[in-house]
Amino acid sequence: MRWNINRREVEREVDVRTSLLDLLREHLHLFGAKKGCNQGACGACTVLVDGERINSCLALAVQYQGREITTIEGLGAPGALHPLQLAFVEHDGFQCGYCTPGQICSAVGMAAELRRGVPSYVTADLETETIALSHDELRERMSGNLCRCGAYNGIVDAIHETFGDLAAPIPTREAA
Amino acid sequence: MNPFQYEPASDVSAALTARARAGAQYLGGGTNLIDLMRETIEHPDVLVDVTGLSRDIEETKGGGLKIGAGVKNTAVAADRRVRERFPLLAQAILAGASAQIRNMATVGGNLMQRTRCIYFYDDAARCNKRVPREGCDARDGFNRNHAVLGTSESCVATHPSDMCVALAALDAVVTVRSKNGSRDIPLTALHRLPGDTPQVDTALEPGELITAVTLPPNGIAPRSSYRKVRDRASYAFALVSLAAGLEIEGGMIRDVRIALGGVAHKPWRAERAEAALRGGPATEAAFRQAAEAELAAAQPLRDNAFKIELAKRVIADTLVKLAKAEGAAQ
Numbered sequence: 001m002r003w004n005i006n007r008r009e010v011e012r013e014v015d016v017r018t019s020l021l022d023l024l025r026e027h028l029h030l031f032g033a034k035k036g037c038n039q040g041a042c043g044a045c046t047v048l049v050d051g052e053r054i055n056s057c058l059a060l061a062v063q064y065q066g067r068e069i070t071t072i073e074g075l076g077a078p079g080a081l082h083p084l085q086l087a088f089v090e091h092d093g094f095q096c097g098y099c100t101p102g103q104i105c106s107a108v109g110m111a112a113e114l115r116r117g118v119p120s121y122v123t124a125d126l127e128t129e130t131i132a133l134s135h136d137e138l139r140e141r142m143s144g145n146l147c148r149c150g151a152y153n154g155i156v157d158a159i160h161e162t163f164g165d166l167a168a169p170i171p172t173r174e175a176a
Numbered sequence: 177m178n179p180f181q182y183e184p185a186s187d188v189s190a191a192l193t194a195r196a197r198a199g200a201q202y203l204g205g206g207t208n209l210i211d212l213m214r215e216t217i218e219h220p221d222v223l224v225d226v227t228g229l230s231r232d233i234e235e236t237k238g239g240g241l242k243i244g245a246g247v248k249n250t251a252v253a254a255d256r257r258v259r260e261r262f263p264l265l266a267q268a269i270l271a272g273a274s275a276q277i278r279n280m281a282t283v284g285g286n287l288m289q290r291t292r293c294i295y296f297y298d299d300a301a302r303c304n305k306r307v308p309r310e311g312c313d314a315r316d317g318f319n320r321n322h323a324v325l326g327t328s329e330s331c332v333a334t335h336p337s338d339m340c341v342a343l344a345a346l347d348a349v350v351t352v353r354s355k356n357g358s359r360d361i362p363l364t365a366l367h368r369l370p371g372d373t374p375q376v377d378t379a380l381e382p383g384e385l386i387t388a389v390t391l392p393p394n395g396i397a398p399r400s401s402y403r404k405v406r407d408r409a410s411y412a413f414a415l416v417s418l419a420a421g422l423e424i425e426g427g428m429i430r431d432v433r434i435a436l437g438g439v440a441h442k443p444w445r446a447e448r449a450e451a452a453l454r455g456g457p458a459t460e461a462a463f464r465q466a467a468e469a470e471l472a473a474a475q476p477l478r479d480n481a482f483k484i485e486l487a488k489r490v491i492a493d494t495l496v497k498l499a500k501a502e503g504a505a506q
Contacts, residue, residue: 017177019210039211046276052250055276058207062182063225110275118254121270121410126259143410144274 001065005030006074020064021045021056024071032072032101036146043145046102046109047071053109055144072101075108083171084108087158095149103145103155110141111163133164177213184225188353188387194224195383196355202226202385204285205248207277212290215297217306227282230387233257239393242351245284245386249339250275252283262391264419267402268342274411284386287340287350287366290377291333291441292413293322304330305374320479321415324487325440325471331374332477334438335367336413341437342402343389344445345419351388352380363389367442374441395431396421399498403490404437414438416486422458422498429453434470434495439487446470449491458499460492467491 002011005028012027021038024030024047036044038057045057048070076082084104087093094100114133119126122140131137138156147155162171183200185191194200199221203209212218230244233255241257252258253269269278272286295301295314302311314322314332322332340363348363366378380386400421406412417437423430432453434446449466456462467488474484 016180016182038214040207040274040277043274043276052279053276054280055207055274058210058277058280060182060203060206060210060223063184063203063206063227106276109279113250113275116254118250119259119266119270120275121267123270126263126266140410141275144276 001062003065004068006070014061016062018061019057020047020059020061023061024056030071030073034098034102036098043106044099044102046106046145048105048109051109051112053106072105075104084158084162087162091154091157091161092151093154093158094151099145099147103147106142106145107159107163133160178219180220181222182225183222185229188229188385191224191226191229191385192353192355192383194222195385197222200224204282205280207281208285208289216299217297226284226385236390240391242388242390243283244388245282247283249278249281249283249286253278261397262346263397264400264402264421265339265342265346265391268338268419271402271404271417272338283389286337287386288378289337292336293333294318296333305333308375315477318479319477321413322477322480323440324474324476324480324483325444326369327475328370328372330372331370331441333370333374333441335440335442337443338402338404338414338417338437340443341417341435342419344443345421345433345435346391346394349390350386351390352384353387354381354384364445370441395423396433399423399501401494401498403494405486405490416483416490418490418494420494420498422495424458424499427457429456429458434491436487439483460496463495464492
C-alpha cells in the first residue's frame with residue numbers, strides 16, 4: 001500500500017484493519033496525531049487529507065491509499081514552527097498538549113473551509129459568499145476538538161490571531 | 177475487529193457483484209461502520225468500498241437536485257444550489273457531527289448509520305437490535321435519549337441522523353440499485369419502525385445499493401429551518417430536532433412540512449400535524465394544536481417524558497417564527 005505522507009511517498013504492507021492513525025503512529029512513528037477516544041469524539045487524531053481535516057482514528061489506512069496526508073509533523077518542525085504553532089505558544093493554547101496537534105491540524109483545515117465559503121451551523125446567511133471568522137463561527141467550527149485541560153480561551157485566541165483576517169493569504173510555514 | 181477483505185468498487189455493477197459474496201457489506205466514509213466493527217457489533221467478511229461511486233450533484237427537472245450517494249456531507253452543505261433551494265438540508269447536515277466527520281461521511285452512509293442507543297453498543301447489555309429476541313435493557317434502563325413515538329416492546333432506539341430529518345421533510349426519494357435493476361423509495365419509507373424485528377433498520381433488500389437521493393422542487397425554501405435541541409451547543413446528538421417549512425398565501429397555509437428527529441426509530445414525518453394545518457390559518461394557536469395532535473400518541477419511558485413537551489414547544493415556536501419570517505413572499 002502507498003500513501004503520500006508529509007510530502008513523501010511511503011510504502012508499507014499493513015493489516016487491512018489498520019487505521020490511518022495506527023499507520024502513522026505504530027508503523028511510521030509519527031507520534032504527533034494522538035489516540036484520545038479512538039471513536040471520533042475528541043479530535044486528537046485530526047490530520048489533513050488532500051487539505052481536508054478528518055479523524056484518522058475512524059479512517060482505514062487502506063481506504064486512503066494514494067492520498068496526500070499531512071500531519072502536525074508536516075506543518076511545522078522544531079526551529080521552523082507553523083505560524084499557528086507559534087501562536088499557540090504565544091497564547092498558552094494548551095496545558096498538557098495532548099490535544100494540540102489535532103487542534104492545529106483541525107484549525108488549518110477549518111481555515112481552508114472558510115476560504116472555500118463552506119458554511120457552518122451558526123452561519124446566519126447560507127447564501128453569503130464570504131464568512132467572517134467570528135467568535136461563534138470559530139467555536140462552532142472547532143467543536144470536533146476537545147481540550148480536557150480547558151485551554152479553550154488560548155486556543156481561540158491563537159486561531160483567531162492566525163486566521164482571523166480572511167483577506168490575508170493563509171499562513172504557511174514557508175511564508176513565515 | 178475481525179479480519180476482512182477490502183474491495184474498492186470501480187462501478188455500481190462491480191459493487192453489486194462484490195456485495196453478493198458471503199458476509200459482504202458496503203463501506204462509505206466509515207465513520208459509523210468502523211466504530212461498530214471495533215466494538216464487534218458489526219463483523220463483515222468483505223468491505224465493498226463504494227466511496228468512489230456516485231459523487232455528483234445533478235440538476236433535475238423543475239429545479240430539483242439529484243445528489244449522488246458518494247457525495248461527502250460537507251460537499252452537500254457547501255453546494256450553492258443546495259444552500260439556495262434547500263437551505264433546510266444544508267442546515268441539518270451542518271447541525272450534525274463535527275467538521276472532521278462531515279468531511280468523511282457520505283450521503284449513503286448517513287442514511288445507513290445505526291442507532292447510538294448505549295445498550296446497542298454495550299454487548300454486556302441485552303439488545304433486540306443486536307441479538308434478535310434477546311430482550312431490551314433500554315426499556316427500563318437509562319432512556320433519557322430514547323424514543324417516544326412509534327416504539328415497540330422490542331425496541332425504543334432512535335435514529336441518529338440530522339440529515340435524514342430534513343430529507344423526510346423535503347419529500348426526498350432514495351434511488352437504489354440491485355441485480356434486478358433500479359427502484360425508488362420515498363425517504364420516509366426507507367427507515368422502519370422497530371416492531372418485532374428491530375434488527376432490520378431499513379426497507380432495503382440484501383445487497384441493494386443506494387446510489388442517489390433526489391430532492392423535488394418545493395416552495396418552502398424561504399420559510400424553512402432546522403432546529404436542534406441538544407445537551408451542548410455543538411457536536412451532540414439531538415434530544416429533539418425539527419425540520420420545518422411553511423408556504424403561506426394570503427395568511428393561509430398552502431404547504432407545510434414538519435419532521436422530527438430524536439423521537440423515533442426513524443425520521444418522523446409529522447403527518448397528523450401537517451394535515452391539521454394545511455389549508456388553514458398560520459396562527460400560533462393552530463401551530464400549538466397541530467403539535468398536540470402529533471404528540472398525542474407519544475409514550476414516555478422513565479427518563480424521556482420531557483421530550484414530548486419539548487417537541488410540542490419546538491414545533492409551535494419554530495412555525496411561529498417561520499410564519500413571521502421577513503423577506504418571504506406572503
